[in-house]
Amino acid sequence: MDAGERIERSLELAVGRADAEGGPKLLxxxxxxxxxxxxxRVRPRLTLAVAQACGDEEPALADACAAAIELLHCASxxxxxxxxxxxxxTRRGLPSVHAVYGVPLALLAGDALxxxxxxxxxxxxxxxxxxxxxxxxxxxxxxxAPSGIVAGQAWESEPNTVPEQYRCAKTGSLFxxxxxxxxxxxxxDPGPWRALGQRLGEAYQVADDLLDAVAQQTESDKxxxxxxxxxxxxxxxxxxxxxxxxxLQALIADAMNSIPKxxxxxxxxxxxxxxxxxxxxxxxxxxxx
Amino acid sequence: MDAGERIERSLELAVGRADAEGGPKLLxxxxxxxxxxxxxRVRPRLTLAVAQACGDEEPALADACAAAIELLHCASxxxxxxxxxxxxxTRRGLPSVHAVYGVPLALLAGDALxxxxxxxxxxxxxxxxxxxxxxxxxxxxxxxAPSGIVAGQAWESEPNTVPEQYRCAKTGSLFxxxxxxxxxxxxxDPGPWRALGQRLGEAYQVADDLLDAVAQQTESDKxxxxxxxxxxxxxxxxxxxxxxxxxLQALIADAMNSIPKxxxxxxxxxxxxxxxxxxxxxxxxxxxx
Numbered sequence: 001m002d003a004g005e006r007i008e009r010s011l012e013l014a015v016g017r018a019d020a021e022g023g024p025k026l027l028x029x030x031x032x033x034x035x036x037x038x039x040x041r042v043r044p045r046l047t048l049a050v051a052q053a054c055g056d057e058e059p060a061l062a063d064a065c066a067a068a069i070e071l072l073h074c075a076s077x078x079x080x081x082x083x084x085x086x087x088x089x090t091r092r093g094l095p096s097v098h099a100v101y102g103v104p105l106a107l108l109a110g111d112a113l114x115x116x117x118x119x120x121x122x123x124x125x126x127x128x129x130x131x132x133x134x135x136x137x138x139x140x141x142x143x144x145a146p147s148g149i150v151a152g153q154a155w156e157s158e159p160n161t162v163p164e165q166y167r168c169a170k171t172g173s174l175f176x177x178x179x180x181x182x183x184x185x186x187x188x189d190p191g192p193w194r195a196l197g198q199r200l201g202e203a204y205q206v207a208d209d210l211l212d213a214v215a216q217q218t219e220s221d222k223x224x225x226x227x228x229x230x231x232x233x234x235x236x237x238x239x240x241x242x243x244x245x246x247x248l249q250a251l252i253a254d255a256m257n258s259i260p261k262x263x264x265x266x267x268x269x270x271x272x273x274x275x276x277x278x279x280x281x282x283x284x285x286x287x288x289x
Numbered sequence: 290m291d292a293g294e295r296i297e298r299s300l301e302l303a304v305g306r307a308d309a310e311g312g313p314k315l316l317x318x319x320x321x322x323x324x325x326x327x328x329x330r331v332r333p334r335l336t337l338a339v340a341q342a343c344g345d346e347e348p349a350l351a352d353a354c355a356a357a358i359e360l361l362h363c364a365s366x367x368x369x370x371x372x373x374x375x376x377x378x379t380r381r382g383l384p385s386v387h388a389v390y391g392v393p394l395a396l397l398a399g400d401a402l403x404x405x406x407x408x409x410x411x412x413x414x415x416x417x418x419x420x421x422x423x424x425x426x427x428x429x430x431x432x433x434a435p436s437g438i439v440a441g442q443a444w445e446s447e448p449n450t451v452p453e454q455y456r457c458a459k460t461g462s463l464f465x466x467x468x469x470x471x472x473x474x475x476x477x478d479p480g481p482w483r484a485l486g487q488r489l490g491e492a493y494q495v496a497d498d499l500l501d502a503v504a505q506q507t508e509s510d511k512x513x514x515x516x517x518x519x520x521x522x523x524x525x526x527x528x529x530x531x532x533x534x535x536x537l538q539a540l541i542a543d544a545m546n547s548i549p550k551x552x553x554x555x556x557x558x559x560x561x562x563x564x565x566x567x568x569x570x571x572x573x574x575x576x577x578x
Contacts, residue, residue, distance in 0.1 A: 009526065017434075017435070018433070018434035018435055018438075019435070020435045022435060022454060023434055023435020023440050023441040023454075024434075024435070024440055024444050024446070024447050025433075025447065026443065026446055026447055027434055027439075027443035027446070028434060029433065031434060062524050074297070075331060075400075079396060079397075079400065080389075082396070084392040084393045084396065085393060101446075102446065103373040104373045104374060104442075104443075104445070104446050105443060105446050107368060107371070107373065107396065108368075108439050108442055108443045108446075110400070111364075111368065111399070111400070111403065111433075111439045112433045112434040112439045112440070112443075114400065114403045115429050115432045115434075115437065115439065116401065116429075116433055116434070118407045118425060118429055119425070119426070119429035119430075119433060121425075122421075122425035122426050122429060123426070124423050125421075125422055125425075126422045128506020129418035129419050129421060129422055130418050132411075132414075132421060132422065133411050133414055133415045133418055133420060133421065136406070136407060136410075136411035136414075137411050137412070139409055140404050140405070140408035140411060141408075143305035143404045144307070144400075144401045144404030144405055144408060145306075145312055145316055145317060145320060145401040145404075145405070146306070146307055146308070146309045146311060146313070146316075146317065147309075147311070147312060148401075148404065150316075150397050150400045150401045150404065151313055151316060153393075153397055154313040154315065154316035154393075154394060154397045154401075155313050156393070157313070157315055157316070157390075157391065157393050157394050157397075157446030158314065158315055160315045162311075165311060165312075208428060213358070269429070
């Protein structure tokens with residue numbers, strides 16, 4: 001089974017429990033809408049890629065971790081799209097969760113997805129409880145306060161945003177969880193895997209800034225120009241388009257170089273290269289190449 | 290150290306981490322506002338009471354569980370008070386989280402509190418990882434979809450609410466987690482402790498319905514009459530005031546009778562009796578006695 005199938009199966013297993021007989025049906029539908037169909041599933045693919053590079057010792061645990069990280073990402077999208085934040089009517093080319101189910105159910109779907117992530121972890125962790133603790137610590141750190149994605153979103157409400165901390169928390173943190181959890185599920189030291197997550201997270205954010213600032217609506221499936229409208233820290237505003245493209249290329253190179261020695265090093269390097277190519281607006285990367 | 294001190298210390302330990310240097314300060318303040326000063330801390334007191342009745346074998350784990358359950362309760366209050374749900378300007382006699390910090394930070398504080406609950410569990414679970422899995426399963430079940438407090442709140446968005454399921458999910462579920470987790474932290478079978486949580490949760494909901502429907506603003510610190518305005522299932526609407534008081538008394542008696550044989554049975558019985566007395570509007574209980 002390839003990584004994509006493993007991820008979708010693991011997500012279906014988690015989301016399927018919310019559909020159980022007797023629960024509120026609109027909530028179950030809102031949860032499903034937040035998770036399926038997915039985007040590129042970049043973070044869980046990274047978790048599985050690192051787990052495989054480290055030997056994939058506990059595939060069920062790796063699958064659950066990958067699903068947990070994606071569920072937390074989907075939760076953050078459902079909440080970030082709400083009118084009190086981005087007020088985004090579309091997501092991944094479809095109506096956003098609140099556009100279909102209303103604000104109350106979009107908010108609750110996000111809450112339920114956060115809980116579901118830990119439920120999935122607990123279920124898979126039953127077979128290897130000692131690995132569960134460091135996995136939960138890596139994941140909670142990457143999501144909560146003071147430095148996870150929730151804190152990242154909260155920086156937008158601060159009078160003085162620290163751009164570096166904003167970027168690390170808002171995007172980098174969950175990428176770090178993706179790489180370190182991949183290593184942890186195979187019983188490896190997560191430390192050497194932090195840099196890969198950090199660089200890719202930052203690359204992803206710069207690519208997003210490029211898309212947000214200059215791409216045509218047809219290249220990106222989210223509304224453009226929102227960062228400028230919301231006065232968010234933004235690589236294009238700071239460095240210009242050419243500078244941001246150069247930064248993106250440097251980050252991808254750094255990410256590749258940070259990959260620790262491991263069994264599946266060459267395969268992982270190739271996968272990172274391919275994923276990185278998908279990140280940026282093609283037109284820009286070609287013109288800067 | 291008494292139960293109240295254990296709970297506050299454990300909550301402070303969890304919340305203190307969100308205050309760490311370098312994080313967004315308004316989010317940290319909003320989180321603190323959602324947790325301190327607390328209400329009666331009914332649920333964590335119940336967790337510790339059951340843990341003690343079962344021998345309190347792992348006090349640090351029991352404290353973390355109690356804190357996790359209270360953090361999840363505080364998260365639900367911060368979210369339920371938002372304009373898209375109850376639009377409550379006050380909570381526990383003070384401005385609600387969004388009334389002070391605005392909707393975005395109140396929403397994010399709730400998200401961060403959910404994550405913080407699992408962070409607290411993971412930290413304490415490091416010493417006894419095998420107990421962590423069933424604790425997480427009990428807690429995630431009581432909070433998420435299809436039958437936890439998030440599902441309970443979601444029933445209010447369904448066209449056809451099932452009153453029994455609404456009540457069990459909205460209030461009963463976290464009380465069940467409180468009693469079963471208390472037993473689990475001491476290595477006891479949680480099954481026999483479910484009924485106590487269910488009865489007390491239902492009693493608490495009926496007491497809340499009584500307060501909501503008939504108490505004066507001075508007796509309750511939340512706005513009155515909201516259930517009727519929001520067309521929620523309500524024991525007073527269904528049974529009348531006298532009927533609801535009788536139901537409350539029957540539930541408390543059932544709760545007392547459900548307490549399993551255990552080392553600290555008599556102390557627990559007394560504690561439940563005292564907590565139950567605090568639940569209902571005193572004037573009504575006297576008139577029905």
